[in-house]
Structures are given as structure tokens and as C-alpha cells.
Amino acid sequence: MYSIGQVAKIFDLPISTLRYYDKEGLFPDMQRKGNQRIFTERELECLRVIACLKKSGLEIKDIKQYFVWCREGQATYKFRQEMFNKQRQEIEYEIKQLQATKAMLDFKCWYYEQLLNQNVKDEVDLQRKIDQRKMPTSVKKAYELSH
Numbered sequence: 155m156y157s158i159g160q161v162a163k164i165f166d167l168p169i170s171t172l173r174y175y176d177k178e179g180l181f182p183d184m185q186r187k188g189n190q191r192i193f194t195e196r197e198l199e200c201l202r203v204i205a206c207l208k209k210s211g212l213e214i215k216d217i218k219q220y221f222v223w224c225r226e227g228q229a230t231y232k233f234r235q236e237m238f239n240k241q242r243q244e245i246e247y248e249i250k251q252l253q254a255t256k257a258m259l260d261f262k263c264w265y266y267e268q269l270l271n272q273n274v275k276d277e278v279d280l281q282r283k284i285d286q287r288k289m290p291t292s293v294k295k296a297y298e299l300s301h
Contacts, residue, residue, distance in 0.1 A: 161201070164198070179218060181193075184197055207220065210241035212237075220237060257299035257300040261297045261300055
């Protein structure tokens with residue numbers, strides 16, 4: 155069992171955020187001792203799911219819907235599965251976009267290394283000297299992915 159302060163430290167969250175999540179019904183079975191919230195492993199798991207869904211782009215209102223479905227039981231398994239599948243697809247798309255961005259950065263790092271290390275007058279001179287067939291394989295792949 156954990157206090158709100160301990161949980162805030164574990165998850166690096168402000169206490170106000172934990173209170174907000176509670177107010178929004180994201181900890182439906184939370185116990186209280188007097189006026190103090192008692193966090194159990196169940197609430198910690200809820201926080202892990204909340205963090206995952208937030209990072210995947212869901213808003214609190216949608217995360218709240220997920221927890222409503224959880225309370226409704228097995229009749230909502232399909233809805234929950236669809237929610238996670240949709241978020242996974244969105245993350246996979248974002249990963250591809252980030253990979254293309256990283257590829258451009260990788261290529262440009264190599265490109266400017268060439269400018270600095272070769273005796274060239276300017277970028278036009280370097281572009282004439284760059285033969286894509288002679289680029290290192292990793293740079294060529296980065297170039298192709300970014301273009």
C-alpha cells in the first residue's frame with residue numbers, strides 16, 4: 155500500500171495529477187483511510203495503463219471511457235481491444251515518420267562531415283563529388299528512407 159506522495163514519486167507525477175485522475179474516476183476501487191487515498195498494486199497498474207494510453211495520444215476522456223468499459227466487464231472486451239489496436243497503429247505510423255526524420259538527420263550528419271573533411275569549395279562542389287553508389291551502405295539507406 156502506498157500514499158499519494160509515494161505514488162507521485164514513483165511515477166514522477168504531481169500529486170494534483172493523481173487527485174485529478176481520482177476525481178475523473180480512473181481509480182474506481184481506490185480505498186481510503188479517513189480522507190487519505192490508499193494506493194494498491196491495482197492503482198499502480200491503472201497508472202501504467204494511463205501513462206501508456208496518454209503517450210499513445212489518447213485524451214483523458216478516452217482513457218476514462220476505457221476504465222468505464224473495464225468496470226462493465228467482458229461484454230466490452232472487443233471495444234477495449236479495438237482501442238488498443240487503434241493506438242498501436244497510430245504509434246506504428248509515428249515510428250515510421252520518426253525513422254524517416256532520423257534517416258534525414260543521419261544523412262545530413264554524414265553530408266556535413268564530408269563537407270568538413272574533404273577539400274571542397276562549396277556544397278555544389280561536394281554534390282558533384284558525391285556518388286550515391288559509393289556512399290556507405292548505412293548512409294545510402296538513410297538517404298533513400300528520407301527522400
